[in-house]
Amino acid sequence: xxxxxxxxxxxxxxxxxxxxxxxxxxxxxxxxxxxxxxxxxxxxxxxxxxxxxxxxxxxxxxxxxxxxxxxxxxxxxxxxxxxxxxxxxxxxxxxxxxxxxxxxxxxxxxxxxxxxxxxxxxxxxxxxxxxxxxxxxxxxxxxxxxxxxxxxxxxxxxxxxxxxxxxxxxxxxxxxxxxxxxxxxxxxxxxxxxxxxxxxxxxxxxxxxxxxxxxxxxxxxxxxxxxxxxxxxxxxxxxxxxxxxxxxxxxxxxxxxxxxxxxxxxxxxxxxxxxxxxxxxxxxxxxxxxxxxxxxxxxxxxxxxxxxxxxxxxxxxxxxxxxxxxxxxxxx
Amino acid sequence: xxxxxxxxxxxxxxxxxxxxxxxxxxxxxxxxxxxxxxxxxxxxxxxxxxxxxxxxxxxxxxxxxxxxxxxxxxxxxxxxxxxxxxxxxxxxxxxxxxxxxxxxxxxxxxxxxxxxxxxxxxxxxxxxxxxxxxxxxxxxxxxxxxxxxxxxxxxxxxxxxxxxxxxxxxxxxxxxxxxxxxxxxxxxxxxxxxxxxxxxxxxxxxxxxxxxxxxxxxxxxxxxxxxxxxxxxxxxxxxxxxxxxxxxxxxxxxxxxxxxxxxxxxxxxxxxxxxxxxxxxxxxxxxxxxxxxxxxxxxxxxxxxxxxxxxxxxxxxxxxxxxxxxxxxxxxxxxxxxxxxxxxxxxxxxxxxxxxxxxxxxxxxxxxxxxxxxxxxxxxxxxxxxxxxxxxxxxxxxxxxxxxx
Numbered sequence: 038x039x040x041x042x043x044x045x046x047x048x049x050x051x052x053x054x055x056x057x058x059x060x061x062x063x064x065x066x067x068x069x070x071x072x073x074x075x076x077x078x079x080x081x082x083x084x085x086x087x088x089x090x091x092x093x094x095x096x097x098x099x100x101x102x103x104x105x106x107x108x109x110x111x112x113x114x115x116x117x118x119x120x121x122x123x124x125x126x127x128x129x130x131x132x133x134x135x136x137x138x139x140x141x142x143x144x145x146x147x148x149x150x151x152x153x154x155x156x157x158x159x160x161x162x163x164x165x166x167x168x169x170x171x172x173x174x175x176x177x178x179x180x181x182x183x184x185x186x187x188x189x190x191x192x193x194x195x196x197x198x199x200x201x202x203x204x205x206x207x208x209x210x211x212x213x214x215x216x217x218x219x220x221x222x223x224x225x226x227x228x229x230x231x232x233x234x235x236x237x238x239x240x241x242x243x244x245x246x247x248x249x250x251x252x253x254x255x256x257x258x259x260x261x262x263x264x265x266x267x268x269x270x271x272x273x274x275x276x277x278x279x280x281x282x283x284x285x286x287x288x289x290x291x292x293x294x295x296x297x298x299x300x301x302x303x304x305x306x307x308x309x310x311x312x313x314x315x316x317x318x319x320x321x322x323x324x325x326x327x328x329x330x331x332x333x334x335x336x337x338x339x340x341x342x343x344x345x346x347x348x349x350x351x352x353x354x355x356x357x358x359x360x361x362x363x364x365x366x367x368x369x
Numbered sequence: 370x371x372x373x374x375x376x377x378x379x380x381x382x383x384x385x386x387x388x389x390x391x392x393x394x395x396x397x398x399x400x401x402x403x404x405x406x407x408x409x410x411x412x413x414x415x416x417x418x419x420x421x422x423x424x425x426x427x428x429x430x431x432x433x434x435x436x437x438x439x440x441x442x443x444x445x446x447x448x449x450x451x452x453x454x455x456x457x458x459x460x461x462x463x464x465x466x467x468x469x470x471x472x473x474x475x476x477x478x479x480x481x482x483x484x485x486x487x488x489x490x491x492x493x494x495x496x497x498x499x500x501x502x503x504x505x506x507x508x509x510x511x512x513x514x515x516x517x518x519x520x521x522x523x524x525x526x527x528x529x530x531x532x533x534x535x536x537x538x539x540x541x542x543x544x545x546x547x548x549x550x551x552x553x554x555x556x557x558x559x560x561x562x563x564x565x566x567x568x569x570x571x572x573x574x575x576x577x578x579x580x581x582x583x584x585x586x587x588x589x590x591x592x593x594x595x596x597x598x599x600x601x602x603x604x605x606x607x608x609x610x611x612x613x614x615x616x617x618x619x620x621x622x623x624x625x626x627x628x629x630x631x632x633x634x635x636x637x638x639x640x641x642x643x644x645x646x647x648x649x650x651x652x653x654x655x656x657x658x659x660x661x662x663x664x665x666x667x668x669x670x671x672x673x674x675x676x677x678x679x680x681x682x683x684x685x686x687x688x689x690x691x692x693x694x695x696x697x698x699x700x701x702x703x704x705x706x707x708x709x710x711x712x713x714x715x716x717x718x719x720x721x722x723x724x725x726x727x728x729x730x731x732x733x734x735x736x737x738x739x740x741x742x743x744x745x746x747x748x749x750x751x752x753x754x755x756x757x758x759x760x761x762x763x764x765x766x767x768x769x770x771x772x773x774x
Contacts (some may be wrong), residue, residue, distance in 0.1 A: 085736050088772060089743040095766045121772060149401075152739075154370045155732025158725050162771045165686040 038108045038368070040072040041099050043117035045079035052219045053292050054114055056201045061111070061128075064360040073231065082146065085156045087133065089182045091116030091163060101117050108253050111367065112171070115160075119167045127171040128367060129181055129193060131289040136160040137188050138287055165189045175367065178290035178312035190304045196366055197315070200292040203268055205299040207348070208276040213239035214305070216280035217271065217293060218285075220246030224326070228307075229353055230255045231283045232261045232333035239320065240282075241274060252339065275300035280339050287311040295358060298322065298351030303344050322351040371401040372727050373416035373442070375433045378404070383429035384644050385422050385447050391542055392723065395716045399724035407432050413440055418731035420517075423509055424448050425639060425732065427457020434458060437512045443730045444513040445539075447525045449640030451509060452500040460488070475505045498730060503635040515730045517723070520663035523640040535733075535774065537726040543714035545653045549619055552625035556590035556609065558693045561618045561628035561654075563645045564619060565600035571634035571681070578685035580607040586693050594624055622648065629699060630655045630692045634685075636677040638662035650710050653703035657688045670705040720759075740772055 042065075044058045058074060065072035075092060081087040094116050099107050100123070112118035114130040120205070135146035136157045147153040168174060174193035176182035182193045214233060218224050226242060231239045234257055242252070243263045251261055264276065275281070281297035282305045290312035293303045299314070304323035306313045319325040320343075324336035339347075374396075396623035403414035419442030424430045434454060437444065459467035465488045470482035480503065483725045486492040495503050510516070510527060515535040519525050524536050560579065566572050572593075579591045587609075594613045606612070616624065625631060631649035633724060634642075638661045646664070649656055650671060655764070658664035659673035667674070673688040675681060692699055712718075744763060769772040 085739045086743075088736070088740050092740070092744065092767070092770070092772060095770055096763065121766070121769075149370055151370050151728070151732035152735045153732070154400075154728035157737045159728045159736055159772060161725070166770045204408070 038070045039072050039102075039105065041107050041110045041122075042072060043075050043094070043099075043110055043112040043120050045094075045114065046076040047080075048078050049111075050069065052218075057130070057198050057292065058113055060199075060201055060360075064364060065200050066172040068364060075110075075120075077117070081133070081135070084152065084331060087113060087116075087146075088156065088159055088163070091119050091160070094119040097121070105141065110367070115164070116167075126173045126175070126367065127168060127193075128175045128177065128196060128198070129168070129185060130177050131181060132164055132185065132188065133160050134165075134222065137184060139223075142286075144286065153199045161188065165191070173369075178315050180287070180311040180315070181289045194366070195315075196363060197290065197295075197358050198292070198300060198353070199360050199363060200295040201268075203272040203275070203296065203299075205272060205296070206276045208273075210279045210302075210344050211277045213241055213278055214280050214282050214337055215241050215243070215274050215297075216282045217274070217296075217301075218283070218291070219241040220244050220249045220252060222248055223288075224248075224285045225307075226252050227255055228328060228330065228333055229337075230239075230260060231330045232337055233259055235330060235334040236337050236338050242276070243271065243274065272300075275302060278302055279341070279344050280305055280323070280337070282306075282333075282337070283313055284310045284333070288313060290315070294323075294351070295355040298348065298355035300350050301345070301348035303347035303351060305339075307333065308313045314357060316351070316354055320347070322347050322354065370418075370604060370728060371403060371414075371416040372396075372731075373405055373419040374418065375436055376422035376445075377407075377433075381428055381429050383424065385424050385429060388447075388449045388541070389422060391544060391716065394724050395542075395720035399720060399726060405436065415555060418727055419443060420445060421513075421725060422447060423451070423454070424641075425451050425453045427454050427461065430454055431458050434509065437509065441474045441512045441514050443515045443517060445517040445725060446506075446509070446513075446527070447519070449506055449523045450500050450504040452503050453496040454595040455505040455508070456494070470507055471508065472503065475507050480606055501639065504530075504639075513724065517726055519642045520640065520664040520666055522638075522666065522697060524529060535726075535730065537722065539726065540713045540719060540723045540726045541644070541647050542716045542719035543647050543710045545716070546651055547619065547622045547741050548646040549622045549626065554590055554592065554611070554627045556588040558586065558629040559590045559592060559593065559627055560689060561592040561625055561631045561649075562633070562690075563592075563594045563625060563631070563639060563648075564633075564643070565598070565693055566593065566601060568600065569635055569637060571636060571677075572597075572601055573604060573636060574682050575632055576604065576607055576610070576688055577682045579609070581682075581686040582689045582693060583607060583609050585690065589693060592622070592624055592628060617705060622652075624677075625652055625654065628654055630657060630689070632657045632685075632689075633664065634659045634675070635664055636661050638664070647710075647714060650706040650714070651678060653701050653707045655692055655702035655706070657685065657692070668705070668709065671702055671709050722726050737743045737773065741767070754755060 042058050042062050062072045099110055107323050109124045110122040112120055112127045115133040118127045139145050147157045154297050168191055175196035176193035177198055179195050182195050185191055185193050233234045243266045245265050280303045283293040286306040288311045294316050304317045306317045307328035309328050317323045326336040327334035377383045379386050379390055389709040404700040421433050421437045422445045455471050469481050469484045472480035510532045517537050517539050519541050527764055582589050589609055591610045593610055596615045631654045632645040633643050636659050642663045656672040658672045660676045675684045
């Protein structure tokens with residue numbers, strides 16, 4: 038089968054979605070399909086620009102390439118699912134969240150002006166049309182599926198995506214908490230830093246992003262910022278840490294919990310984290326606490342024995358999510 | 370974003386006043402609402418968009434129709450037939466010419482002649498005899514920049530009338546279930562009919578069907594609740610009918626809660642919805658309705674629809690018999706009714722649809738222009754002109770995803 042995997046690309050930025058789609062293409066190819074990434078740069082500001090950028094996808098013709106039919110397109114996140122194709126399947130990582138649950142929060146983008154309000158509604162309308170015409174809808178977590186249902190009335194099957202392939206191993210439970218991901222406010226690294234400072238726990242933060250400078254100012258002697266790390270370094274940090282912190286606001290899913298579990302490390306998250314709550318269970322595979330500095334500080338203090346037991350339980354969960362079963366469902 | 374909100378409000382006894390009283394608190398959580406007051410029209414509230422609730426009652430809606438004429442905006446059209454409203458705005462103020470002109474705009478020279486007959490007293494008032502044939506909605510539609518309707522029926526009627534602006538179909542909101550106890554009514558089954566009881570509610574037909582039901586179910590009762598139109602005051606009322614005049618809201622819910630089924634018939638329809646039917650659905654009561662307008666759009670699993678034809682009484686009697694005999698069917702319809710209310714008529718859902726419509730109405734055109742300017746500029750930069758096939762392709766794609774409207 039010739040399959041185009043569609044993803045938007047924020048130039049010079051790489052995160053979970055890019056890792057996921059690269060791996061999806063690799064896994065499809067490994068199963069004998071011809072698969073390739075189709076990407077369009079994405080800029081969602083200022084003002085109504087988000088619609089123009091989304092519309093670019095609609096002008097692409099992926100019905101065939103070089104005279105040969107493209108059998109399937111797999112769209113992933115806004116606005117790639119605006120693509121037009123008779124056999125469009127969406128494996129939804131997320132919609133344009135600023136138009137939904139992030140609206141009128143610190144993380145929102147639309148003001149109270151009539152133009153901004155209308156732009157937000159147009160994004161919603163675009164979603165209803167573009168997602169509604171998909172032959173099949175999958176969502177990467179229950180949280181994403183529920184949001185989709187609430188916002189558009191469309192139903193999606195939950196299909197968690199397996200984590201990236203790393204040399205996962207368990208070396209030790211050293212007394213530091215690890216955090217990895219794009220450094221922006223939505224990831225709530227500041228909550229980790231304040232809680233860790235209160236508890237006197239060491240923290241390693243990997244990743245880049247617009248919030249790095251502010252976070253570095255918040256850090257103290259207990260925090261090490263590594264910037265972006267190689268796959269080997271990432272596997273090493275997972276292998277050595279005591280626990281992994283992952284508590285974005287109402288997150289879609291994120292690969293971090295499964296990656297941590299594959300290294301047999303528990304995950305500390307919060308009750309409002311969204312997707313991670315599909316797999317992180319309090320005192321079973323990690324800690325789930327209120328999103329306050331005091332509660333997180335308490336949750337970070339995990340003994341080695343608990344960390345080991347919860348990490349193993351998490352690994353058993355993560356091992357059930359394989360590319361083989363995911364691709365079988367995707368191509369049904 | 371600010372919305373100027375024009376509607377009758379309590380203590381007006383209009384159904385739209387109840388509607389707005391229900392909607393306003395929830396809508397105000399989503400948009401900034403400035404409520405316009407009757408009698409203070411010299412100063413329009415400043416706002417990004419105005420919303421006018423228009424119905425057929427000139428007393429409740431006359432001032433709103435005047436405000437709409439002065440400043441176009443979005444109209445929540447609660448009824449399609451507005452003949453009574455137009456007559457109230459013209460003839461009731463001695464403005465015969467205004468009425469003649471309105472009839473001519475709506476129905477040509479024949480309309481003007483008919484209106485003349487009404488003015489001269491040579492034919493009975495059309496708003497009493499045949500309003501559905503002369504809806505006179507044209508002036509309101511002409512001033513509306515967008516329409517909110519409650520049914521596909523009204524949506525179709527406004528398109529047929531030539532309205533080409535945006536139309537949003539927004540269900541009637543449901544009231545929160547009140548904490549009232551059911552009254553005790555002797556007999557079973559108990560059928561209810563509520564509201565202003567006039568000929569369009571098919572009361573004679575209902576009474577005839579109920580009399581037949583009593584033949585097999587002598588313990589059956591019909592709660593007939595609401596003020597009775599003068600023209601019906603002399604009709605024969607069969608045994609088993611319990612009459613109550615206009616009742617307050619709390620008593621209405623208590624009486625309805627005592628019913629095994631609620632009948633809400635209508636013909637001719639003016640394109641209205643029924644607050645009574647919505648209340649019955651909220652309570653999980655099976656409905657029997659006329660197969661017209663909004664009523665005819667109720668799903669099969671919550672309502673038995675009765676066509677308005679020569680067999681109306683037969684079918685109505687059969688529907689009542691079916692509900693009387695089959696408790697399981699009543700339960701299933703009741704459960705489906707509650708689900709429908711939760712899914713379609715919940716207040717937050719309806720308020721969200723209102724906010725969405727108003728936000729699109731206020732800023733949608735500006736957004737569209739920016740988007741189309743962006744696209745047109747990019748096309749022009751690579752020498753694609755308006756007449757080129759590529760431009761047509763781009764335009765088709767824009768419309769396909771709803772960005773062009």
